[in-house]
Amino acid sequence: MAMEITQYLLAAQSADARVRTEAESNLRQFQEQNLPAFLLSLSVELANSEKPIESRRLAGIVLKNSLDAKDAVTKERLAQQWMSVDIAFKSQIKEMLLLTLASSVREARHTSAQVLAKVASIDIPRKQWPELIAYLLNNMTKGDSSADLKQSTLETLGYVCEEISHHDLGQDEVNSILTAVVQGMNLAENSPEVRLAATKALYNALEFAETNFQNEMERTYIMKMVCETALSKEVEIRQAAFECLASIASTYYDVLEAYMQALFELTSNAVKGDVEAVALQAIEFWSSICDEEIELQEYESADTGDSGHPHSRFIEKSLSYLVPMLLETLLKQEEDVDQDDSIWNISMAGGTCLGLVARTVGDAILPLVMPFVEANIAQPDWRCQEAATLAFGSILEGPTVEKLSVLVHSGLDFLLRLLKDGNNHVKDTTAWTIGRIFEYLHSPAGGFSVISSDNLPKVVEVLLESIKDAPNVAAKVCWAIYKLAEGYEDAGRHSSLFTPYIHRIIESLLFAASRTDVDDSRLRSAAYESLNEVVRCSNIKETSQIVRELLPVILQKLSQTLELQIVSSDDKEKQADLQASLCGVLQVIIQKVSSADDLETRSIILTQADQIMFLFLNVFACRSSTVHEEAMLAIGALAHATGSEFGKYLPDFYKYLEMGLQNFEEYQVCSITVGVVGDVVRALNDKVLPYCDGIMQLLLANLSSEALDRSVKPPIFSVFSDIALSIEENFEKYVPYAVPMMQRAAELCAQMDPNDDELMEYGNQLKCSIFEAYSGILQGFKNSKSEVMLPYAPHLWQFIELVLREQHRDVQLTKALAAVMGDLADVLGTNTKALFGDLKACANFLGECLGSDDDDLKKTATWTQDRIRSILVS
Numbered sequence: 001m002a003m004e005i006t007q008y009l010l011a012a013q014s015a016d017a018r019v020r021t022e023a024e025s026n027l028r029q030f031q032e033q034n035l036p037a038f039l040l041s042l043s044v045e046l047a048n049s050e051k052p053i054e055s056r057r058l059a060g061i062v063l064k065n066s067l068d069a070k071d072a073v074t075k076e077r078l079a080q081q082w083m084s085v086d087i088a089f090k091s092q093i094k095e096m097l098l099l100t101l102a103s104s105v106r107e108a109r110h111t112s113a114q115v116l117a118k119v120a121s122i123d124i125p126r127k128q129w130p131e132l133i134a135y136l137l138n139n140m141t142k143g144d145s146s147a148d149l150k151q152s153t154l155e156t157l158g159y160v161c162e163e164i165s166h167h168d169l170g171q172d173e174v175n176s177i178l179t180a181v182v183q184g185m186n187l188a189e190n191s192p193e194v195r196l197a198a199t200k201a202l203y204n205a206l207e208f209a210e211t212n213f214q215n216e217m218e219r220t221y222i223m224k225m226v227c228e229t230a231l232s233k234e235v236e237i238r239q240a241a242f243e244c245l246a247s248i249a250s251t252y253y254d255v256l257e258a259y260m261q262a263l264f265e266l267t268s269n270a271v272k273g274d275v276e277a278v279a280l281q282a283i284e285f286w287s288s289i290c291d292e293e294i295e296l297q298e299y300e301s302a303d304t305g306d307s308g309h310p311h312s313r314f315i316e317k318s319l320s321y322l323v324p325m326l327l328e329t330l331l332k333q334e335e336d337v338d339q340d341d342s343i344w345n346i347s348m349a350g351g352t353c354l355g356l357v358a359r360t361v362g363d364a365i366l367p368l369v370m371p372f373v374e375a376n377i378a379q380p381d382w383r384c385q386e387a388a389t390l391a392f393g394s395i396l397e398g399p400t401v402e403k404l405s406v407l408v409h410s411g412l413d414f415l416l417r418l419l420k421d422g423n424n425h426v427k428d429t430t431a432w433t434i435g436r437i438f439e440y441l442h443s444p445a446g447g448f449s450v451i452s453s454d455n456l457p458k459v460v461e462v463l464l465e466s467i468k469d470a471p472n473v474a475a476k477v478c479w480a481i482y483k484l485a486e487g488y489e490d491a492g493r494h495s496s497l498f499t500p501y502i503h504r505i506i507e508s509l510l511f512a513a514s515r516t517d518v519d520d521s522r523l524r525s526a527a528y529e530s531l532n533e534v535v536r537c538s539n540i541k542e543t544s545q546i547v548r549e550l551l552p553v554i555l556q557k558l559s560q561t562l563e564l565q566i567v568s569s570d571d572k573e574k575q576a577d578l579q580a581s582l583c584g585v586l587q588v589i590i591q592k593v594s595s596a597d598d599l600e601t602r603s604i605i606l607t608q609a610d611q612i613m614f615l616f617l618n619v620f621a622c623r624s625s626t627v628h629e630e631a632m633l634a635i636g637a638l639a640h641a642t643g644s645e646f647g648k649y650l651p652d653f654y655k656y657l658e659m660g661l662q663n664f665e666e667y668q669v670c671s672i673t674v675g676v677v678g679d680v681v682r683a684l685n686d687k688v689l690p691y692c693d694g695i696m697q698l699l700l701a702n703l704s705s706e707a708l709d710r711s712v713k714p715p716i717f718s719v720f721s722d723i724a725l726s727i728e729e730n731f732e733k734y735v736p737y738a739v740p741m742m743q744r745a746a747e748l749c750a751q752m753d754p755n756d757d758e759l760m761e762y763g764n765q766l767k768c769s770i771f772e773a774y775s776g777i778l779q780g781f782k783n784s785k786s787e788v789m790l791p792y793a794p795h796l797w798q799f800i801e802l803v804l805r806e807q808h809r810d811v812q813l814t815k816a817l818a819a820v821m822g823d824l825a826d827v828l829g830t831n832t833k834a835l836f837g838d839l840k841a842c843a844n845f846l847g848e849c850l851g852s853d854d855d856d857l858k859k860t861a862t863w864t865q866d867r868i869r870s871i872l873v874s
Contacts, residue, residue, distance in 0.1 A: 003030070003041045009055035009062075027062070035081065036089035039066060043096035046112060049103060060111030067118040073707050079122045094119065098135065101152040109152035117159030124160070125168050132160070133173045140180040147190070151197045154184050158201030166208040174208045178218075181205055182225050192234050199229055199240040206247050213252045223248075223259050230266055235275055242270065242281030249288035257312055264318055268325055276346050283329070283349045286322060289314050290356035297360070315360045323357065323368040326350045330387035333425060347387070351394045358398035366403060369395050377414065382423035389418065389426065393433030396440045401448050408437055408450045416462045419477075424470055431466065431476035438483035444494035449487060453497055459484070460501045464508045471520035474512055478526035481505060482533045489537040499542045505534055506550060513581070514557075521577055528581035532588040540592055544601045551589055551608060558582040558615050562622070576624035583619065583630035586612065587637045594641035605641045612638060613649045620656045625666040632660060632672045636679035646680065647687045654691060661698040667709035670702070674715045678722040685726045692727060696734050703741050710762065714769035717742060721776025728780045732788050735777070739792050742770050746799040764813050767803055771816035778820075778827040786827050793828055796820070797835040804841050815857050818849050822864030825871050833871055842868065 008030075011023030031038045045051055045059035067082055069075045082090075097119070100112035116132075123129035139145050139153040157177055166174070184190055184198025202222075212218040226248070230241035245263065249256065256263070263285070270282035296311040315322065329350030358365045369391050376388035392411070396404060415437075418430040441450045451459060463484075466477045485505075488495040513527035535547060561579050566572050590612075593604045605612070616638075619631045635653065639646045657680075660673025677695060681688050688695075699716050702708050720738055724731040745766055752763045774796055781788055803809065803817055821842065824832055836842060849861035 003037060005030070005041045005045060005059075006051055006055045009045065009058045010052065013054060013058060031066070035066075036085045039063060039085065040089055040093055040096075042066075043093040043100075043115075046108060046115075047096040047100045047103075049105065049108075053105060053107060056105070056108050057111065060108070060115060064111070064115050064118055067115070067122065071709075073709070076706075082119070082122050083126070083128075094129070094132075101139070101156065102146065102149045103152075104148065106148075109148065110155065113152055113156040113159055116156050117163045120160045121163035124164050133157075133169070133177065136160075137176050137180050140184065147194055150184065150190070151193045154181065154194065154197035154201045157181065158197070158204040161201070161204040161208060166210070169208060171211055174205075175212070177205055178202075178209055178212055178222070182222060185225050185229050187228070187232070192232075192237065195229065195232070196234070196237050196240060199226075199237055199244060202226070203240065203244050203247055206244065206251055210252075213255055219252075219255060220258075227259075227262060227266055230270070235278060238270070238274065238278045239281055242267075242278055242285065246281055246284040246288045249285050250292060253289065253292040253312070254310055256314070260312075260314055260318070264321065268321070271325055271329060271346075271350075279329075279346050280344070280349050283326070283346070283353050286315075286326075287349075287353045287356050290353065290360045293360050294356070315357055316364070319357070319361060319364060319368065323354070323365065326354045326357070327369065327372045327387070327391060330354075330390050331383055333383055333386060347390070351390045354391065355394040355397060358395035361398070363399045363403050365395055366399055366407075370407065377418075382421075382426050385418065385421065386423070386426045386429050389415070389429045389433050393429065393436045396433075396436045401441060404441055405448070405450055408441055412437070412450065412455065412459075416458060419462055419466050424473065427466070427469060427473045428476055431473055431480055434463075435476065435480035435483045438480060438487055442484065442487035444487060444491040444497075445489065449494075451484070451487070456497060456501070460505065464504060467508050467512045471515075471518045471523045474515075475520070475523045475526040478509065478512060478523070478530040481509070482526075482530040485530070485534040485537045487537075488539075495537070495539040496542060499539055502534060502538055502543055503546050506531060506546065509534070510553070521574070525577070525581060528585055532585055535585070535588050535592055538592070540596045540601060544593075544596065544604070547589060547593060548604050551586075551604060554582055554585050554589065555608070555611060555615060558586070558619070562615075562618050572624075575622065576627050579619050579622065579624070579627045580630040583616070583627065583634045587630070587634035590634065590637040590641050594637070602641070605638070606645070609638060609642050609645070613653070617652055617656070625663075625669050628656075628660065628663075628666075628669050629672050632669070632676050636672075636676040639676070639679045639683040643683050644685065644687055646683045650680070650684070650688075650691060654694070658694070658698065661695075661702060664702075664705065664708045667712055670708065671712045671715060674699070674702075674712060674719055678715075678719045681719070681722045681726045686728070686730070688723075689727050689730060692723060692730070692734075696723070696738070700737055700741065703745075713745070714762075714765040717745065717766075717769035717773040720773040724773075724777040724780035726780075729784045731777060731780050732785060735788055735792075738773070739777070739789075742773055743792075743795050746770055746795070746802075749799075750802055760808075764810055767799075768813045768816045770799070771803075771813075771820040775816070775820045775823045778823040782827045786829075790828060790831055793824065793832060793835060796824065797832075800824075801841070804845055811852075811854055811857060814849060814852075815854070815860055818846065818857065818860045818864050822860065822867045825864070825867040830871050836868055836872065839872075 005027070008023045008026050011019050012027060014020045014023070027038075030041075042059040042063040046056050046063065048056070067078055069078055094116075097112050097116050100108055101116075103109050103112070120129060120132055124132065136153050136157055139149055145153075157180070161177070169177075181198050181201045185195050185202065187195065190198070209222070212222065226241050226244050230238055230245065232238050232241070245267075267282040267285050271279045274282070293311065293313065293315055300311070327350075329346050331347070332345075332350075333347045334345060354365075354369070358369075373388045373392050376384035377392075379385060379388075392407075412434075415430055415434055419427055419434070421427055421430070437450060441448070443449060463477050463481055467474050467481075469477070485498070488498045509527045509531040513524050513531070515523070535543075535550070538546075540547070558579065561575055561582065564571065564575050566575060590605055594602055596602055613635070616631050616635055619627055657673060657677060660669055661677070663669045663673070677699075681695075699719065703713055703716055720742075723734075749763050749767050749770075752759050754760060778786075778789055800817065800821060803813070809817070825836065846861045846865050849857050850865075852858055852861075
C-alpha cells in the first residue's frame with residue numbers, strides 16, 4: 001500500500017540543511033524497511049496531478065535511481081532488487097507510470113517515460129512485460145489520444161529502444177514500432193512536439209530496423225520520411241532528422257547508394273545555409289560515411305577477405321563537391337570564442353570531417369585543398385590565415401609521405417613565421433598544425449623526417465619563444481614539442497641531433513608549468529606531459545647529466561606541494577593535479593634511468609630512493625584518487641629500479657597497498673595497485689614472504705567480490721604468477737584457494753556469448769591471465785613439490801582444449817596458451833603424457849605459432865614443442 005510521502009519529498013529539497021538531512025534519512029529508512037511500498041508511493045506521487053510539481057519531480061528521480069545506475073555492479077544489484085518485488089506491487093507501479101504518460105504536466109510525462117524505460121530494461125529481456133509495447137502502440141492508434149499522450153508515448157518508445165537490445169523484440173513488434181514512429185513524423189497529422197518525439201524515437205529504433213532496411217520499399221519509405229522531416233520549419237526537428245541520417249550512414253551504409261544524390265543536396269544545403277546545430281549534424285553524416293569507408297579499406301588492406309559490406313566509394317565519387325563545401329566551413333570561425341578544445345562549432349566539425357576525407361582518399365585530396373591553402377594563408381584577414389592553416393593541418397593523415405614532405409619542406413618556414421602572428425586564433429591553429437607535421441612526417445626511426453640539422457635550430461627557437469605566449473597557444477606548443485620528441489624515440493644515432501636542445505627545452509617546459517602570469521591547469525598538464533615525453537625519448541647515454549640535475553628539481557617541487565595552504569576545494573584540486581603531474585614525471589625519470597646500461601647512471605635513482613619514497617608516502621596522505629594512481633605507478637617503477645632494496649620501504653608502504661586493493665569504488669586505483677603488487681613481488685622475490693598472507697587474502701577477496709569492476713580481475717590472476725615464481729614452494733598453502741578460483745574463471749570463459757564483442761575481448765584478457773597464473777604456479781613448483789599441481793592438470797588441459805578450438809585469438813592469448821602447454825609438460829613431465837594424447841590439435845596449433853611473424857611467439861612455440869617431444873619419447 002502506498003504511503004503519503006509528499007512532505008518528505010519537499011523537505012528533501014529544503015534550503016535548510018537540517019530539514020533536508022532529516023527528510024533524506026526518513027526516505028532512506030522507508031526504502032530500506034519496505035522497498036515495494038516505497039517504490040509504489042513514489043509512482044503514486046508522480047502520477048498524482050494534485051501534488052506539487054517539485055515533489056513529483058523528485059519522486060520520479062528517486063524512482064529512476066532505484067532502478068538504474070551507471071556502475072555495472074550497482075545496476076545489476078538494483079535489477080535483482082526490482083525482480084524480487086512482489087508482482088502485485090510491480091503491476092500497480094507500472095499502471096501508475098503508464099497513467100502519468102497522459103498527464104497535462106510536461107515534466108511528469110517526461111520523467112515517467114524515462115522510468116518506464118528503466119523498468120523495461122529489466123523486465124523485457126526477462127520476458128516479464130510482454131504487453132508493454134502493445135499498450136504503448138495502442139496509445140498511438142486509439143482515436144481519443146491527445147497530442148500530449150502521443151508525444152510522451154513516442155518518447156517512451158524511444159527510451160525503451162535505447163535501453164534494450166534488438167534481440168529482445170520480435171520482428172512484428174519492431175514493424176509496429178517503426179510504423180507508429182514514422183507515422184508520428186507525418187507533418188500533416190501531428191503537432192511539432194509529437195513529430196520531434198517521433199524523430200528522436202526513430203533515432204533510437206534504427207538499430208532494430210535491420211530487416212526493414214533490407215526491404216527496398218520499407219527502406220525507401222523510411223528514408224523519404226526522414227528527408228522530408230529534415231526540411232521541417234522547426235530547428236529541433238531538423239536537427240533530430242539529420243542525427244537520424246548520420247546514424248543511418250553508420251548502420252546501413254551498404255544500402256544507401258540510391259539515395260546519395262538526394263542526401264548530398266540535403267546535407268549541402270544544411271551546411272551552407274542552416275543554423276549551426278543543424279549544419280553540425282549534416283557534417284556528421286559525411287564523417288560517418290568516412291568512418292565506414294576507412295573501416296572497409298582497413299579490411300581490404302589487411303586482406304582478411306570479404307568484410308560483408310560493399311565498398312561504394314561515396315567519398316571518392318563526391319570529392320569535388322564535398323571538399324569545397326567543407327573548406328567553406330573553415331571560414332566560419334567565431335572571433336570571441338575562447339580557444340577551448342571542448343567547444344564544438346562548424347569550423348571544427350568541418351576540419352575534423354576534412355581530416356576523415358583525407359584518410360579516406362589519400363593523395364586525391366591534395367589538388368582540392370592546396371589551392372585553398374595557398375590562396376588564403378597569406379591574406380591579411382586572420383580568418384583566411386586560420387582556415388588555411390586548419391585545412392593543411394587537417395589533411396596530414398592520409399596522403400603519402402612523399403607528396404606531403406614536398407609541401408611541408410616549402411611551407412614550414414612560413415608556418416613558423418605565422419606562429420609569431422598577432423592573432424591568437426592563428427597562432428593556436430598554427431601550433432596545432434606544426435604538432436601534426438611532427439606527428440605524421442617526423443619519424444627518423446622510420447627513415448623519414450621533415451626535420452633536419454638545418455631546420456631544427458630554428459624550429460626549437462620558435463617553439464621555445466612561443467611557449468611564453470597566451471596559455472592556449474603555449475599548451476599547443478607543448479603538444480608540438482611532445483610530438484617532436486616522440487619522433488626521436490628509438491631513433492639510434494638520429495636522436496643525437498635532438499640532444500643539444502634538451503636542456504633548454506626542459507627549462508622552458510618547467511617555466512611553462514610554473515608560469516605566474518597565468519593560472520591555467522591545461523597548460524600545466526600539457527607542459528608536464530611534454531616534459532615526460534622529452535625525458536622518455538631522450539638518449540640516456542647522452543642526457544644522464546641533464547636527468548641527474550632534473551631529479552632534485554622535481555623532488556623539490558613535489559615537496560613544496562605538501563606545504564601548500566589548502567583553504568578551498570579548488571586549492572585541494574590544484575594540489576592534487578600538481579602532485580599527480582610531478583609523480584608522473586618522477587615515474588618517467590625512474591624508468592628512464594633504471595633502463596641505462598651503466599651502473600653510474602642507475603645510481604642516480606639508488607642514491608635518491610629514500611627521499612623519493614618519503615615524498616610518495618607523504619603524497620598518499622593527501623587523499624586523492626588521481627594522485628594515488630600516479631604515485632602508485634611511480635612506486636612500481638621505483639620497486640623495479642631498486643630491486644631487493646625496496647624491502648626496507650614495505651613496512652610503511654604496505655598499508656597503502658592494502659588501501660589500494662580495497663578501493664573498489666575507484667577501481668582504476670585498485671587495478672593499478674594490483675599491478676604494483678606485481679612490481680614489488682618481482683623486485684623482492686622471496687623477501688616478500690612475510691607479506692604474502694595479507695596480499696593473497698586481499699587478492700582472493702577481490703576475485704570473490706561482485707562489487708569490484710570485472711576489469712581488475714585478470715590482472716589479479718597475472719599477479720598470482722608473480723607471487724608463485726617469487727616464493728616457489730611456499731605458494732603451496734595458497735593453491736587450494738587460488739586454483740579453484742582460476743577453474744571457476746575458466747568455466748565462466750566457456751559460457752561467454754561469442755556474439756558479444758565487448759565480452760569476448762574481456763574473455764581473451766581473462767583467459768590470458770588464467771594461463772599466465774598456471775604458468776607461474778607450475779614453474780614456481782618446478783624445483784620442488786611439482787606433484788602439488790598434478791590433481792589440477794586435467795582441468796587445465798580441458799581449458800587448453802577449449803581455447804585451442806577457438807578461431808579468434810589475439811597474439812597475447814596465443815602466446816600464453818603456447819607457454820602454458822610447455823610449462824605443463826616441463827614441470828609435470830611424463831605424468832602429462834596421457835593429456836597430450838591428441839597430438840594433431842597440438843601440432844596444428846604449434847605449427848600456426850611457428851608460422852607467425854611474432855618472434856617471441858615463435859620462440860615460445862619452439863620451446864613448447866621441445867618440452868612436449870621430450871615427455872613423449874621418454
